[in-house]
Amino acid sequence: MHDVLFQTNPRWFTPAERLYLSLLPPLMTRASRVLTSSQNEVRRIRSHNRRVRDVQAVGLGIAASLGQDALAEPVPGLQAQSFLLTVGRLNVRKNLRNTIEAAVQSGTINVTKPLIVVGAASGRGEQLSARAEAAVAEGSVRFLGSVSDATLRWLYEHCRLFLFLSLDEGWGLPPLEAANLGATVLASDRPVFHETLGTGAAYADPQDVAAIADQITALVSARQHPPMPLPSTFIGWHRLVETARRTATD
Known part of the structure; x- marks a missing residue:
């Protein structure tokens, strides 16, 4: 279950x-x-x-196809360390509206430094705000849909910051995948993520757009991100x- x-x-x-x-x-x-x-x-x-x-x-x-020795395939036209990333099924629980709103408010994304959204629509959808829709229209937010594991690994390894502001999860695999591949992670301040990520992530209230934006700004502005070890609860398949x-x- x-x-x-x-x-x-x-x-x-x-x-x-x-x-x-x-x-x-x-x-x-x-x-x-x-x-x-x-x-x-x-x-x-x-x-x-x-x-x-x-x-x-x-x-x-984590799947073997996202392991340390797996193939990584770049996304054409996307420069390493030039983008923010979020991954997951596109439904209301994944909180994409607030994620995009906060990324825009942070001032860290634009057409050349976009927020990349990976995942397919699944379940109850969520209406984006006019501000979020405008960011999509201008190219500051790009939807890639479903991608191969090789492309996903490259995105994890080369994003400036990985965002996972889901309203709640039973586990939440994408931030663990990202952290395991060296990404700096901003996750929802929910008990499950403190259990699975521990000190391996920064946290923000997923309902507080201003708090998320402040964390994005601080994490992107930091020149160095020291490795953050995952807790012992993380295991391989x-x-x-x-x-x-x-x-x-x-």
Whole structure:
């Protein structure tokens, strides 16, 4: 069970998604053990599903195609260290409206130093503000849609700053991928990210555009970004499989 955000925040999901996801809580009550991603999600599942018997966190890992030795493919016309980056499914939970608003307000993006948005539309959409739409129209914000892992790795490695201001997550893999490949990360000030990223990221309230903008300005203006180690909760897929197998058979 990746997360139960459909129980805590149903407004983030379409009617069809809510109908499909409504089948999952009854299934959890029939399971001898439920595996989920984070300790934060363990607490959320337990608080909203009292009849679930046992919930264990097993974490997530980065795909081998985004590992340190994987292929990186540049984006034509995009210069290294000239852009901000955000990655994820394009829906209301990813908070793209505030992300773009804050990037514009920070004064750090323009046509030659854009905010790059990677991801495909999925689920309940979000209406951008007129200011955000204008930034898209002029080219200060560029949507690339879905990209290959090789292109994604290059973007992670060469962005000035990686933004992930999601309203909430069960885990949130993109900022971990970015941090693992050396990007400076600004993430939402939510418990799950403090668990998965620890001191490996800077934080801002995803609902506070001014605070996000101030953090963007400060992080982009800093001449050097010291390496920020990821917490020990971060694991690779091979360890994840081993942990899940062991947990399921205990």
